Amino acid sequence: MDRSINLAIVGATGLVGEAIIKLLADRKFPVGELFVLASENGAGSKVSFAGKSLTVGKADDFDFSQVEIALFAAGASVSQALAPHAAECGVVVVDLSPAFRYEADIPLVVAGVNDEMLAQAREQNLVACADASTVQLVRALKPLTEQGPLQEVVVTQFQAASATGKAGVDQLAQQSVRLLNGLAPSEAAQAQIAFNVLPVSGQMQENGFTSEELKLILETRRVLADQPLSVQVTMVRVPVFYGYGQSVSLRSIQGLSAAQCYTLWDGDEDMSVEDSDDPQAVSPVAMVEGPPAMRISRVREEMEAGGGLSYFSVADNVRWGAALNAVKIVEKLLKDYL
Structure with missing residues (x-):
C-alpha cells in the first residue's frame, strides 16, 4: 500500500470502533485523514489516534464525499439509515453490523477466507463483514x-x-x-x-x-x-x-x-x-x-x-473477530480493488 486514503469510522466510541482505531495505528495503515463519528450522545468527545486527539463528529451530519472508505461499527439501525447514503456518495462502506449480511448482491467477507468476493465491492459500494463468531x-x-x-x-x-x-x-x-x-x-x-x-x-x-x-x-x-x-x-x-x-x-x-x-x-x-x-x-x-x-x-x-x-x-471477539477482520478487509480493498 503506497498511497494514503481518507477514512471515516462510524461508531468510533463503541468497543469495536475503539479497537479499529487502535489497530489502524498499530498496523500503520496509510490514513490520509481520519474522521471519527458517533451518535449525538458521543459527538464532541475525544479519541486518540497515532498520538493525535480527534474530536468525534456527529454521523448524521457528516459529508461522506470527503472519504474513500467508511467503516460502520455502530449497529444495524445506524447502518441501514446511513450506509446506503454513504455508498451513493461513492464511498465503499465496510459494515460490521448484520444489516446487509444476507443480501445476495452484497459480498459477505472473512479476510483471508473469501477475499475474492471484494471484486464485487464497487457494484453496490457495500461490503458486509461476517460476525465475529x-x-x-x-x-x-x-x-x-x-x-x-x-x-x-x-x-x-x-x-x-x-x-x-x-x-x-x-x-x-x-x-x-x-x-x-x-x-x-x-x-x-x-x-x-x-x-x-x-x-x-x-x-x-x-x-x-x-x-x-x-x-x-x-x-x-x-x-x-x-x-x-x-x-x-x-x-x-x-x-x-x-x-x-x-x-x-x-x-x-x-x-x-x-x-x-x-x-x-x-x-x-x-x-x-x-x-x-x-x-x-x-x-x-x-x-x-x-x-x-x-x-x-x-x-x-x-x-x-x-x-x-x-x-x-x-x-x-472485539479485537480479533470484529476489528482485525474489518481492518484486514480495508487493507485488501486498498491493495487490490481501489
Whole structure:
C-alpha cells in the first residue's frame, strides 16, 4: 500500500470502533485523514489516534464525499439509515453490523477466507463483514478444506458479555459488584449473567434455535458456499467480559488427522496452535497487550478412528473477530480493488 486514503469510522466510541482505531495505528495503515463519528450522545468527545486527539463528529451530519472508505461499527439501525447514503456518495462502506449480511448482491467477507468476493465491492459500494463468531469458525475451517471437502461441523460457542457491546460489559460488571456485596444481581428484570451460565444467546426462534445460533449457521454456509456442509450450533453465554471459546467437532469427506491439521494451520500470522497442557497458556483473551490472535488447542482425533476430529479455539471477539477482520478487509480493498 503506497498511497494514503481518507477514512471515516462510524461508531468510533463503541468497543469495536475503539479497537479499529487502535489497530489502524498499530498496523500503520496509510490514513490520509481520519474522521471519527458517533451518535449525538458521543459527538464532541475525544479519541486518540497515532498520538493525535480527534474530536468525534456527529454521523448524521457528516459529508461522506470527503472519504474513500467508511467503516460502520455502530449497529444495524445506524447502518441501514446511513450506509446506503454513504455508498451513493461513492464511498465503499465496510459494515460490521448484520444489516446487509444476507443480501445476495452484497459480498459477505472473512479476510483471508473469501477475499475474492471484494471484486464485487464497487457494484453496490457495500461490503458486509461476517460476525465475529463466523470469523473465528471459518478461519479455522478454511485451511482444512485443502485436504478435502468438509461434511459436518458441530459447534458449541461460549460467548462473552461483550457480544452485546458496552451494554453487555457494563451489565456483567454491575451484576458482579452487586452479588459480591450481597445484593440481588439487578434491580431490573435482567437475566443473571454474573457467576452464571445461560444456554440461550439471542432471541429464541420457532425452530428452537436462537438468532445467534442461526446467524453462525447461515453465515458459515454462505462464506464456505463451496462446501457440502452441515452446521449445528449451540450458543452459551458465559460470565466473561471478552472472548469467544468454540468447541468444534468436524468431519471431512477425506478424513483428517491431527498432524494434517497442524500442517494446514501452520503459518497463519494471527492464528496459532497451542500444544501446551497449561490451561492459561491456551487463552489469548487474557493477553490484552500485543497483536490480537486466535489460538487453537485440544486438537484430538475421534477415538473410533472414523476420520472425525475436534479442537477448541479462543479469540477476542472485539479485537480479533470484529476489528482485525474489518481492518484486514480495508487493507485488501486498498491493495487490490481501489
